[in-house]
Amino acid sequence: MSRTVVITGASSGIGRALALNYAGKDTTLGLLGRDVARLDAIAQACRERGATVETAAIDGRDADATTAWLQAFDSRHPVDLLIANAGILSGIEPQSRTEPVAAALRVVDVNLKGTMIAVAALIDRMQARRRGHLALISSLAGLAPQPDLPSYSASKAALVSYGTALRIRLRSRGIAISVVCPGYVETPMADQQRSAKPFSWPADKAADYIRRRLDRRSRLIAFPWQLVFGIRLLALLPVTLQDWILSGFRADVAPSESAQRQDSDSSS
Secondary structure (H helix, E strand, O other), X not given: OOEEXXXXXXXXXXXXXXXXXXXXXXXXXXXXXXXHHHHHHHHHHHHHOOOEEEEEEOOOOOHHHHHHHHHHHHHHOOOOEEEEOOOOOOOOOOOOOOOOHHHHHHXXXXXXXXXXXXXXXXXXXXXXXXXXXXXXXXXXXXXXXXXXXXXXXXXXXXXXXXXXHHHHHHOOOOEEEEEEEEOOEEOXXXXXXXXXXXXXXXXXXXXXXXXXXXXXXOOEEEEOHHHXXXXXXXXXXXXXXXXXXXXXXXXXXXXXXXXHHHHHHHHO
């Protein structure tokens, strides 16, 4: 059966792995990302697998550009599944006591506002058709905040709440909502986090698991089970003990390449 899938943040990490996983002769892909070269490369790889692919090099924080492209694409290819995956990481950098406020606000803009922009562009159209599926890529950090990733944890927790609210509101309107909470996945973004990464998964394994659960329209897709089980147990403990356990998940966070470029641009 043919279908149309849109993936934001498709040029790297989980988004790239999902694009390759969904690519096939019966699939039309809309791939959004900011890195033109990497976006072109993944589009070509998907075409070689038989998919029809359209791309857009757009900053997801640009509401007008994102909305215009998604709605024009939807008019040509009604979207069955939107995977709102675009995200960035920030946290407490080495030799720093606090997270830079500019970096924190950038995380919230990309991870939360960017997702809301993409969803808003398509949600009314899906409701009019009374079919569609929205998948929001959150994180286990949204269920158990990490002390050195305050803005990242907050943005991902907000996505859990946002997705839950959407699911309740849209459950009678033919729209499925899935919130995806990966643990550690081997991606360039994860490489910024200098810490132990227990039960880490390769990106292609994560993409395959996410797709299988999305095909079942699971409401919450959280993995790996070892960390999910630990988080569920954590919620049963006294708050002081929760804080002590979570304080063990410490990490230095290196600035992303894009953040370093923006800092360089702003200082030149």
